[in-house]
Amino acid sequence: MDLEKLKRHFPWITLVVLTLLVGLMDPNFLRPHNLIQLAGDISTLFIMALGITFVIYIGGIDLSAQSVANMTTVLATISLPLFGVWAGVFCIVIGLGFGAVSGFVTTRLKVPSFIATLAVGGLALSVGQYASGQRALYMDATLRDQAFGWMIGTTAGIPHELIIAIILLLLAYFVQNRTTTGRALKAIGAGELAAVASGLKVDQYKIMAFAFSGMFAAIAGLLFSVKLAGGSPTLAEGFLLPAIVAVLVGGTPLTGGVGGVLNTAIGAMIVAVVRTSMLYLEIPATSQQIFFGVVLIAAIALTIDRSKMRIVK
Amino acid sequence: MSQVMSRENLQKWAPVLVLIALILFFSIANPNFMSVRNFARIAMAATPALMISIGITFIIIMGSIDLSMEGAVAVCAVVFATLFLSLGGALDSWAWVALPATLVVGACFGLVNGLVHVKLKIPSFMASLSMGFVGIGLSLLMTGGDRIRVEDPLFRSLLTERVLNFPLMVYFAGLALLVAWFIQSRTRIGRNFYAVGGGEELAHASGLNVNRVRVLGFMIAGAFYALGALFAVARIGIAETATGYNLMFISITSVVVGGTALWGGTGGVWNSLVGVLIVNVIANGMIVIGLPRYVQDGVLGVLVILAVYLSTDRKSLAFVK
Amino acid sequence: SGPARAALSDPTIAWSYRNRTNPYWNEIVSGGEAFVESLGMPKSALVHLINDGSSEKSLADVKALLAKENGNVALAIDTNDAPNCRPIVEAVAASKGYVSTIWNKTDDLHPWDFGDHYVSHMTWSDLGPAEQTARILFKKMGGKGGIVGLGGIASNNPAIERKQGLLNAMKDYPDIELLDYQAADWDTQKANQIMSSFLTRFGDEIKGVHCANDTIGYGVLEALRAEGLQGVIPIVTYDGNPQAVDLVIKGDIEATVFTNPHWGGGITAALAYYAATGHFKPSDEPHANREFYGPTIMITPDDAKAFKAEYLDSVPTYDWKDFWGPGNGQISY
Amino acid sequence: MFELQKVDKIFPGVHALKAVDFEIKRGEIVGLVGENGAGKSTLMKVIYGAYQHDGGQVFVDGKTVRFHNPRQAMDMGVGMVFQEQSLIPNLTVMENIFLGFEKQFVNFGVIDWKKMAEAARHQLKKVKLDISPSTTTSQLSFAQRQLVELAKVLTLEERVQGDLVILLDEPTSVLAKDEIKLLFELVRDLRSRASFIFVSHRLDEVIDLSDRIYVLKDGEVVDVVNADEADVDSIQREMVGRNINKEYYREEQQKPYDDTKVLLELESVGNSGKYRDISLKLHAGEVLCLVGTEGSGREAILRTIYGLQRPESGSVSIKGQALKGFSAKCGVEKGVAYVPRERKIEGIVGGMTVFENMTLSQMGNYSRAGVLDVRHERALAREWIEKLSIKASSENADCGNLSGGNQQKVVLAKWRSGGSDIILLDHPTRGLDIGAKEDVYDMVRDMSAAGIGIILVADTLEEAIGLSHTIAVVKDGEIQKWFDCKPGCKPSLYDLIHYMI
Numbered sequence A: 001m002d003l004e005k006l007k008r009h010f011p012w013i014t015l016v017v018l019t020l021l022v023g024l025m026d027p028n029f030l031r032p033h034n035l036i037q038l039a040g041d042i043s044t045l046f047i048m049a050l051g052i053t054f055v056i057y058i059g060g061i062d063l064s065a066q067s068v069a070n071m072t073t074v075l076a077t078i079s080l081p082l083f084g085v086w087a088g089v090f091c092i093v094i095g096l097g098f099g100a101v102s103g104f105v106t107t108r109l110k111v112p113s114f115i116a117t118l119a120v121g122g123l124a125l126s127v128g129q130y131a132s133g134q135r136a137l138y139m140d141a142t143l144r145d146q147a148f149g150w151m152i153g154t155t156a157g158i159p160h161e162l163i164i165a166i167i168l169l170l171l172a173y174f175v176q177n178r179t180t181t182g183r184a185l186k187a188i189g190a191g192e193l194a195a196v197a198s199g200l201k202v203d204q205y206k207i208m209a210f211a212f213s214g215m216f217a218a219i220a221g222l223l224f225s226v227k228l229a230g231g232s233p234t235l236a237e238g239f240l241l242p243a244i245v246a247v248l249v250g251g252t253p254l255t256g257g258v259g260g261v262l263n264t265a266i267g268a269m270i271v272a273v274v275r276t277s278m279l280y281l282e283i284p285a286t287s288q289q290i291f292f293g294v295v296l297i298a299a300i301a302l303t304i305d306r307s308k309m310r311i312v313k
Numbered sequence B: 001m002s003q004v005m006s007r008e009n010l011q012k013w014a015p016v017l018v019l020i021a022l023i024l025f026f027s028i029a030n031p032n033f034m035s036v037r038n039f040a041r042i043a044m045a046a047t048p049a050l051m052i053s054i055g056i057t058f059i060i061i062m063g064s065i066d067l068s069m070e071g072a073v074a075v076c077a078v079v080f081a082t083l084f085l086s087l088g089g090a091l092d093s094w095a096w097v098a099l100p101a102t103l104v105v106g107a108c109f110g111l112v113n114g115l116v117h118v119k120l121k122i123p124s125f126m127a128s129l130s131m132g133f134v135g136i137g138l139s140l141l142m143t144g145g146d147r148i149r150v151e152d153p154l155f156r157s158l159l160t161e162r163v164l165n166f167p168l169m170v171y172f173a174g175l176a177l178l179v180a181w182f183i184q185s186r187t188r189i190g191r192n193f194y195a196v197g198g199g200e201e202l203a204h205a206s207g208l209n210v211n212r213v214r215v216l217g218f219m220i221a222g223a224f225y226a227l228g229a230l231f232a233v234a235r236i237g238i239a240e241t242a243t244g245y246n247l248m249f250i251s252i253t254s255v256v257v258g259g260t261a262l263w264g265g266t267g268g269v270w271n272s273l274v275g276v277l278i279v280n281v282i283a284n285g286m287i288v289i290g291l292p293r294y295v296q297d298g299v300l301g302v303l304v305i306l307a308v309y310l311s312t313d314r315k316s317l318a319f320v321k
Numbered sequence C: 001s002g003p004a005r006a007a008l009s010d011p012t013i014a015w016s017y018r019n020r021t022n023p024y025w026n027e028i029v030s031g032g033e034a035f036v037e038s039l040g041m042p043k044s045a046l047v048h049l050i051n052d053g054s055s056e057k058s059l060a061d062v063k064a065l066l067a068k069e070n071g072n073v074a075l076a077i078d079t080n081d082a083p084n085c086r087p088i089v090e091a092v093a094a095s096k097g098y099v100s101t102i103w104n105k106t107d108d109l110h111p112w113d114f115g116d117h118y119v120s121h122m123t124w125s126d127l128g129p130a131e132q133t134a135r136i137l138f139k140k141m142g143g144k145g146g147i148v149g150l151g152g153i154a155s156n157n158p159a160i161e162r163k164q165g166l167l168n169a170m171k172d173y174p175d176i177e178l179l180d181y182q183a184a185d186w187d188t189q190k191a192n193q194i195m196s197s198f199l200t201r202f203g204d205e206i207k208g209v210h211c212a213n214d215t216i217g218y219g220v221l222e223a224l225r226a227e228g229l230q231g232v233i234p235i236v237t238y239d240g241n242p243q244a245v246d247l248v249i250k251g252d253i254e255a256t257v258f259t260n261p262h263w264g265g266g267i268t269a270a271l272a273y274y275a276a277t278g279h280f281k282p283s284d285e286p287h288a289n290r291e292f293y294g295p296t297i298m299i300t301p302d303d304a305k306a307f308k309a310e311y312l313d314s315v316p317t318y319d320w321k322d323f324w325g326p327g328n329g330q331i332s333y
Numbered sequence D: 001m002f003e004l005q006k007v008d009k010i011f012p013g014v015h016a017l018k019a020v021d022f023e024i025k026r027g028e029i030v031g032l033v034g035e036n037g038a039g040k041s042t043l044m045k046v047i048y049g050a051y052q053h054d055g056g057q058v059f060v061d062g063k064t065v066r067f068h069n070p071r072q073a074m075d076m077g078v079g080m081v082f083q084e085q086s087l088i089p090n091l092t093v094m095e096n097i098f099l100g101f102e103k104q105f106v107n108f109g110v111i112d113w114k115k116m117a118e119a120a121r122h123q124l125k126k127v128k129l130d131i132s133p134s135t136t137t138s139q140l141s142f143a144q145r146q147l148v149e150l151a152k153v154l155t156l157e158e159r160v161q162g163d164l165v166i167l168l169d170e171p172t173s174v175l176a177k178d179e180i181k182l183l184f185e186l187v188r189d190l191r192s193r194a195s196f197i198f199v200s201h202r203l204d205e206v207i208d209l210s211d212r213i214y215v216l217k218d219g220e221v222v223d224v225v226n227a228d229e230a231d232v233d234s235i236q237r238e239m240v241g242r243n244i245n246k247e248y249y250r251e252e253q254q255k256p257y258d259d260t261k262v263l264l265e266l267e268s269v270g271n272s273g274k275y276r277d278i279s280l281k282l283h284a285g286e287v288l289c290l291v292g293t294e295g296s297g298r299e300a301i302l303r304t305i306y307g308l309q310r311p312e313s314g315s316v317s318i319k320g321q322a323l324k325g326f327s328a329k330c331g332v333e334k335g336v337a338y339v340p341r342e343r344k345i346e347g348i349v350g351g352m353t354v355f356e357n358m359t360l361s362q363m364g365n366y367s368r369a370g371v372l373d374v375r376h377e378r379a380l381a382r383e384w385i386e387k388l389s390i391k392a393s394s395e396n397a398d399c400g401n402l403s404g405g406n407q408q409k410v411v412l413a414k415w416r417s418g419g420s421d422i423i424l425l426d427h428p429t430r431g432l433d434i435g436a437k438e439d440v441y442d443m444v445r446d447m448s449a450a451g452i453g454i455i456l457v458a459d460t461l462e463e464a465i466g467l468s469h470t471i472a473v474v475k476d477g478e479i480q481k482w483f484d485c486k487p488g489c490k491p492s493l494y495d496l497i498h499y500m501i
């Protein structure tokens, strides 16, 4: 009974425990400034994870996020001189569009999201490669600072990316818990047929979830290319798996209907801590992969709440 | 009624039709495509992928997923090469022991994977993903990042020796496929995969030891990954951590394109064969007809969607995730 | 940036690179370790930041290291993607660490804009050498016939330059036809499949193959071996990995280019370290010593044996304070 | 031979079994009755090893045992036919029958299909079911599956030496009369070999079949009576804890409907393979009952009206305007409500709380500009939990963990509170106990009094006759005959059955 109650808190407990463990090895790790920076540096990845959460929440998966982000870095760099700030809007809309396409392909063409998003990701990749002319592009520093300077600086020692991430998190949290959309998504994740039989426009909501994911992926890509002052069709490589891991470690199982965006925030931090801990624990280069894998297993074993999962597939 | 039947049949054979359509299309676009030599090349490229896809097929039939293949293949490839060379590096010496040993290693890797999944009650997606990292790491630890060349001509004859224009490895792969088919259709474990995929709780309630089936499934998959690793090494003559790269998504895509549903209970290894062929025909064909590289990902994506779209019986599906 | 502040006392020496699964980076690392040992420290004193091709991780790791060591860092790095270079050097400079970069850097970014903290950038002008390998290939082909090219990740600088080198060489060989050039992403398996597809598409029109690096070359060789064509169709590669050198000796590869990653790995770390410890003051150095080309050695069947003996069989011990001797002059844009 | 002493079972928030004492003698048929959520299924699942008891002891032949999984129970000769269907649809009948026990047909891991088919035929004969063992289960009808399940359990006969205990959890709820008769004969024949526990909400059946009857209420055994001195009323009283109104179907409350106001009209609607040329009018306050055999097409008709299926011909018009779009959304917007038969799948969303389920179809009413007013939702849920005496720890309880009956009440509350005025009920009382049934009947009367039109696919003919103003007999997807059922001049069972088959 009490354990049941406790289960819901496992994710953040795990996070705290991990953080303290690393702190034991090297107290420096626990310096607020250090932790804040850690959070700041994971923000872009977290924003992508935030989007993917919506899709996993309805029991799907989005493997296109990374490619969409890759494409966005290119488009952002190209469109900055043309549209200025509007380049941001442009990218977000494009991302939204690609997400919606994934949604359409899963709901209307009945192609499993795993495949649909993978395929749509391929499309995004092609667009990115074509637009970039197969080379790394860079933004004009002044243009960038005029249009998007506000994205990267720090205020009172807090990185703006972190602030952006938190604002998006709050928005997503509100949508998930306080709006009819969020409730509908939960219903779809937990029992799609019942949702249909209750007269919800399930397909539209599902497409919306994928569109959200695409949009957040685009925002992540935009933020990243601004941060790096450039773009390339491979710039966002290595985002996807950590982002998905963040969602799942946070305690949102692929079965859907459980967990949510707050969990993802915790999950992202766990990923950040684990990654950085290798530095503090001085894990040798050739063992880092194993370390990551093993810690991951441990973390997930702790964080996922099995009471809501009738079977573990 | 009969027309319903024919619709079902069409759905059932859609992947094959898609494959044929693709072959025809590419042949028209570039006649060279339609040649035994090219089919041999496609077959060669497909051999390792086929083994991986067969392995994952069993897992998917159970309604689970396995993302550890890249790690598993890396480990198997490296273990094989190391053992093979340390035992003399020639197939006609004791080094042949390395072959069965590798299969055992693959199975053990699967065993661990399965145990992590069922004992720690971690969804297979996560368990196998993590095990993938571990596998990559292990192979890295063993090689220190170096690549191991396997040059024994007898072993390489899998690639270099040809019978009826097709290299030996293709025939061995065919043999493995038959074995897989036998497992799937004639053996108890094979049928139990379908039971678990069709209704895990029900299977458990009727006394089936689901966890045992699960673990066995991952072991069998592991063994096939090992086969895949062997063929990959035979093809390139190099064993390295990167031997397994880019296999994860493509093999799962192949399985689904072949008509095996991700939610389990249906499909089988023949579907996976067709799927693998479709994917490899596309990959080969796109270059043969001279598509620039930057459109290839997109085209592959569209064709995959098309193939799956055609081969799913949407009427019978309430929804897909 | 202002005058250099009091230099650091024994800074943490770190190398940030793509991965350990690739012989090129292993050579780089071995150089880094050799340098660390030259300071009388154990190999393990070198901190490895591995980004696995993820700029995001690369940047995050560097920042984490700077935070951990409080800026007391001498960092050698390939930033994995050109745009990633700016935020990295900015971060290092901000925390008063010292960084030397190789390969990836956007053209608008220069060490001297960061005072002392962005010590140097070394890259290898692949244009010339790639052009030379191409010429060797063409000669072997008798100056005419069709060739195919397999490139690296299209947007990587070296990939772009090595392709350009090939194109430049072709200007003097009107009878050489470039049948197709496709990106193989530095990947052996991909290269293998692309090559066999090329064989289908062009059949025996293919008289030669130009590969953007050795790992691609291996894939191509095996694709040819499968058709019994190894030795029949000449190929040239790049990087001069030990195994590639052996293949040159065997005559399977016509030429590869040695960029001495061992030295590169050592000297990049050395530059960052000695600048950090105040052994020299970067801002006093001419631009030519802050942005320069690394050494390249052409390896052909004739000189391969000698080369192997000199550089590979026994790795020479380098003077890690001779920063610019082996270099190839200032980078030109 | 099989005994439970002071057995406790606790689920999060629910004390499902409280110190239950229970005994089965050799060759005995024990009836088990109780309200929804009384704990019948739970008790059975404990005996079957699907759940582990938290307190008390289980004895077999005097020795304490503890089953950690069904497998162990089976090896001790315990078998169970589940309340919910438990065959695996994508497997063949024979594979289902021997699932988990293929060993006997396996040598070196290879299955001997012939041998298995042979054995399967033998089992199917026991339940007088004449189908090929290699049919895929998904192609069978509900009733056939139920019999296959029984056949599956009966494999215990060969597999286990000594006595068997066979648990039947509401096996009759989906069976037709003659199938039930067959089942009872089987059970009686088998007494020599096995003892039975028989759960059903149809008390007459229970009394008819069993020797002793345990009455369960709120997880406690309130009485054990011998069948011969048992009578329906007293048992019902004990189950529900109050008198059951004799006038069960509330006929006396049936008011004539307002035939000037047509809510719904179907004009020669057809859907190939399901139903043909269906025309009907539903008036305000009318209870229209579709009567027919399993598979006659009634459900398909309901689903069409609700918008889940698009008809191929004919027109459906609601309150005068013809339907164009066919989707559940349109249905709901037009004030149509659908209480599906597959409660656990289409009725409720397991994993969501009671209040979330209740407002799922009407979130519009509980939100402003898409923002939900959760306090308001909770209030509504509490109100209806109270009204329908739903057994749930609170409005925050996970609907998936409610018992079948209580889930049904949640579904009804969802639509009732949503204020729909055309309500389609598909087997609304299936698996419900009398108490709950009464509540449902009350609701039906209230609704019709309130001018709501109801189309009902009833569980039993009595129910249909009792509740309806009008009856349409459906056979092979066509309406055979209309009956007017004003109180007093209601048609007899015989009249209906005559047209059904």
Ligand SMILES: Nc1ncnc2c1ncn2[C@@H]1O[C@H](COP(=O)(O)OP(=O)(O)OP(=O)(O)O)[C@@H](O)[C@H]1O
Residues within 6 Å of the ligand: D011, D012, D014, D016, D034, D035, D036, D037, D038, D039, D040, D041, D042, D043, D083, D391, D401, D402, D403, D404, D405, D406, D431, D433
């Ligand atoms: N898995 C579960 N988790 C939590 N509570 C449960 C679970 N299964 C049953 N319950 C609760 O235990 C009580 C008994 O449920 P049970 O299904 O045994 O009732 P029942 O007598 O079978 O009802 P019905 O006649 O509707 O089938 C109910 O309150 C139910 O909510």
Ligand SMILES: Nc1ncnc2c1ncn2[C@@H]1O[C@H](COP(=O)(O)OP(=O)(O)OP(=O)(O)O)[C@@H](O)[C@H]1O
Residues within 6 Å of the ligand: D273, D274, D292, D293, D294, D295, D296, D297, D298, D299, D300, D301, D303, D309, D457
């Ligand atoms: N959604 C559907 N898709 C395909 N076929 C359907 C669907 N619904 C019903 N059918 C078919 O229509 C026929 C009528 O089935 P239905 O369940 O309506 O019988 P019924 O009259 O409701 O019997 P009962 O209500 O007593 O179970 C059956 O053959 C069934 O398979």
Ligand SMILES: [Mg+2]
Residues within 6 Å of the ligand: D040, D041, D042, D083, D169, D403, D404
């Ligand atoms: Mg029950």
Ligand SMILES: [Mg+2]
Residues within 6 Å of the ligand: D295, D298, D299, D300, D341
């Ligand atoms: Mg029905």
